[in-house]
Amino acid sequence: MIVFAILAALTVAGSLAAVLLRNTVHCALALTGAFIGLALLFLRLDAQFAGFAQILVYVGAVAILVVFAILLTRGSETPATGVFSRTWFAGLVVAAGVFAVLAWTVLHSAVALPHEFAAPQVSVAQIGNALMGRYVLPLEIVAVLLTAAMIGAVIVAMHEKPGKYEKKEAN
Amino acid sequence: MTNTLDQIFVLLKHWIMGLFPVGLQPIVGIVLSVVAILAVFPGLFAFSVLMERKGLGRMQNRIGPNRVGPFGILQPVADGIKALIKEDVVPYNADHIVHFFAPIVLVVVVFMGYAVLPMGRNMTFVPMDAGLLFYFAMGASAELSVFMAGWSSRNKYSLLGAMRAVAQMISYEIPLLMTSVIIVMMTGSLSLDKIVEAQNHYTWGLPHWYVFTPMGFAAFVMFAIAATAETNRSPFDLPEGESEIVAGYFTEYSGFKFAEFFLGEYVAMLSISGLGATLFLGGWSAPLEALNFIPSWIWFFAKIMLAICGFIWLRGTFPRLRQDQLMNFAWKFVLPMTLIDLVVTGLWRFLGEGWLRWAVCSAILLAAYLITARMGMRSKKLGPRSYRYAE
Numbered sequence: 001m002i003v004f005a006i007l008a009a010l011t012v013a014g015s016l017a018a019v020l021l022r023n024t025v026h027c028a029l030a031l032t033g034a035f036i037g038l039a040l041l042f043l044r045l046d047a048q049f050a051g052f053a054q055i056l057v058y059v060g061a062v063a064i065l066v067v068f069a070i071l072l073t074r075g076s077e078t079p080a081t082g083v084f085s086r087t088w089f090a091g092l093v094v095a096a097g098v099f100a101v102l103a104w105t106v107l108h109s110a111v112a113l114p115h116e117f118a119a120p121q122v123s124v125a126q127i128g129n130a131l132m133g134r135y136v137l138p139l140e141i142v143a144v145l146l147t148a149a150m151i152g153a154v155i156v157a158m159h160e161k162p163g164k165y166e167k168k169e170a171n
Numbered sequence: 172m173t174n175t176l177d178q179i180f181v182l183l184k185h186w187i188m189g190l191f192p193v194g195l196q197p198i199v200g201i202v203l204s205v206v207a208i209l210a211v212f213p214g215l216f217a218f219s220v221l222m223e224r225k226g227l228g229r230m231q232n233r234i235g236p237n238r239v240g241p242f243g244i245l246q247p248v249a250d251g252i253k254a255l256i257k258e259d260v261v262p263y264n265a266d267h268i269v270h271f272f273a274p275i276v277l278v279v280v281v282f283m284g285y286a287v288l289p290m291g292r293n294m295t296f297v298p299m300d301a302g303l304l305f306y307f308a309m310g311a312s313a314e315l316s317v318f319m320a321g322w323s324s325r326n327k328y329s330l331l332g333a334m335r336a337v338a339q340m341i342s343y344e345i346p347l348l349m350t351s352v353i354i355v356m357m358t359g360s361l362s363l364d365k366i367v368e369a370q371n372h373y374t375w376g377l378p379h380w381y382v383f384t385p386m387g388f389a390a391f392v393m394f395a396i397a398a399t400a401e402t403n404r405s406p407f408d409l410p411e412g413e414s415e416i417v418a419g420y421f422t423e424y425s426g427f428k429f430a431e432f433f434l435g436e437y438v439a440m441l442s443i444s445g446l447g448a449t450l451f452l453g454g455w456s457a458p459l460e461a462l463n464f465i466p467s468w469i470w471f472f473a474k475i476m477l478a479i480c481g482f483i484w485l486r487g488t489f490p491r492l493r494q495d496q497l498m499n500f501a502w503k504f505v506l507p508m509t510l511i512d513l514v515v516t517g518l519w520r521f522l523g524e525g526w527l528r529w530a531v532c533s534a535i536l537l538a539a540y541l542i543t544a545r546m547g548m549r550s551k552k553l554g555p556r557s558y559r560y561a562e
Contacts, residue, residue, distance in 0.1 A: 023266075048304070049304070052304040053304070053308075055311065055312065056304070056307055060311025060344075064315065064318065064337055064341065123300060124300055124301045124304070125360070
C-alpha cells in the first residue's frame with residue numbers, strides 16, 4: 001500500500017508537472033517521469049511484459065520523439081503569453097467528463113464480473129502465444145497500419161526533386 | 172573442490188547472510204549483491220581504461236602511461252583522485268537541475284542492466300522471466316540521459332553531440348533488439364539464464380554456442396556492430412568527434428560529473444559485452460568440455476575482457492565514419508541483414524535435424540550478404556574523394 005502511494009504520487013506529480021511547467025523540454029522530461037511511474041505500477045501488479053514494454057517504448061522511444069519534435073520545430077523557449085491556453089476551463093470540463101465516464105465504467109465492470117480470488121498468473125510466454133495464435137490477425141493489421149503511417153511520414157518529409165514538375169509542365 | 176570454487180561467491184553470500192537474523196536476511200542478500208556489482212565493475216572499468224591506453228599507445232607506436240606505479244598500473248587511481256578534487260564548473264546559463272541529474276541517470280541505468288546478467292552458475296542477481304526485455308528497457312533509458320546532458324548545457328556543440336548520439340543510438344538499437352530476437356527464437360525464452368542453459372551442452376567435447384550456427388554467427392556479427400554503435404565507440408564515435416564538436420554531449424561537464432560519464436561509457440561497454448557473451452558465446456559455459464573444471468565465473472569475465480580487447484583493437488585501427496555513412500550503414504545493410512537472418516532462423520526451425528538445414532541456411536545468408544553488401548558498395552561508385560568546402 002505504501003509502495004502504491006509512492007508510485008501513484010510519482011505518476012500524478014509527473015503528469016501535473018508536465019502540464020504546469022513553463023519550459024517545454026522540462027514538461028517532456030516530467031512526462032517521462034510519469035511514464036516511469038506507470039511502468040512501475042504495472043510491475044507492482046506482476047505485469048512484467050507490460051511494465052518493461054512501457055519503459056522500452058515510452059521512455060526509450062516516445063519521450064525521445066517528443067523531445068526531438070520540440071527541439072526541431074520551434075525551439076524550447078517559453079511563449080511570452082504564458083503556458084495556459086485561453087480555453088483552459090472548457091478543457092478542464094472535458095477532462096473531468098472523460099474521467100467520470102472511465103471511472104463509472106471501471107467501477108461497474110468490477111461488479112459485473114465474477115470476483116477472482118487469486119490473481120491470474122500471466123507469463124511473457126503466454127502473451128507471446130496469444131499474440132502469435134489467437135490475435136495474429138489484429139497484430140498484423142496494426143503492423144500494416146504502422147508501416148503505412150511510416151511510409152506516409154517519409155513521403156511528407158521527403159525533399160521534392162526540383163526537375164520533376166518542370167518536366168511534367170513541359171509535356 | 173571444483174564445485175566449491177565454482178560456487179564460492181554464492182556460498183560466501185549465504186554464509187554472510189547466515190550471520191544476520193532471519194528477518195533481515197533477504198535485505199542483506201540484496202545489499203551484498205549490489206555491493207559486489209558496484210565493486211567489481213568499476214574495478215574492471217579502471218583496468219580496461221588502463222588496458223586501452225596501453226594498447227592504443229602500442230598501436231600508435233608510443234609507450235602509453237608508464238609513470239604512476241610499476242608499468243603505470245596506478246594510472247587509473249591517479250586519474251580518479253584528479254577527477255575527485257577538480258573544480259566542478261557548471262555553465263552560468265545551464266539548466267542546473269537537468270545538468271545535475273543527467274550523469275546520475277546514466278550511471279544508475281547502466282548499472283541496473285547488470286541485475287539480469289548471469290555471471291556464473293547460480294550467479295544471477297535477479298533471475299527474471301523477462302530478463303532480456305528488462306536489459307533493453309534499461310538500455311533505452313540511457314538515451315534520455317544523453318539528451319538531458321546535451322540539452323541542459325546550453326551549448327550548441329553539446330546539443331549537436333546529443334542529437335547525433337540519440338539518432339545513432341535509436342538507429343542501432345533496432346538491429347540490436349532484432350539480433351537478440353533471433354536468439355530468443357532459438358531458445359524459446361526471454362530469460363538469460365535459460366539462454367545460457369540451452370548453450371551449455373557439448374558434442375564431441377565442443378560447445379553448442381549459438382555463434383557456431385549459421386544464423387547465430389551472422390547475428391553475432393550484426394550484434395557486435397550494433398553494440399559498438401550503441402556504446403558510441405570508435406568507429407561510431409561521432410557524438411564525441413573532437414575535431415568537429417569539442418567533446419559532444421559532455422563538453423560542459425568537468426570534475427567528477429565528467430568522470431561519471433566516463434564510468435557510464437565503460438560500464439555500458441562491459442555490460443553489453445556481457446550480454447553478447449551470454450547470448451552468443453555461451454555465457455559462463457566453458458569453451459571445451461574438458462575445461463569445465465575451471466569455475467564458471469572465470470569464463471564469463473574472460474569473455475567480457477576478450478570483447479573489451481576487441482573494442483580497443485577496433486578503436487586503434489578504424490577511421491571514424493561520417494554521419495550519412497553511419498545512417499546508411501544502419502538502415503541499408505545492418506537492418507536488412509538482420510531481417511533476413513530472422514527469416515532464416517524460422518527456416519532452421521522447420522527444416523529439421525541434419526546437414527540439409529546447415530547447407531540451406533548458410534547459402535541463404537551468404538547470398539544475402541553478397542547481395543546487400545557487394546551491390547550496395549557497387550552502387551556507391553567509390554572513387555577519389557572530392558571536397559566541396561575544404562580545397
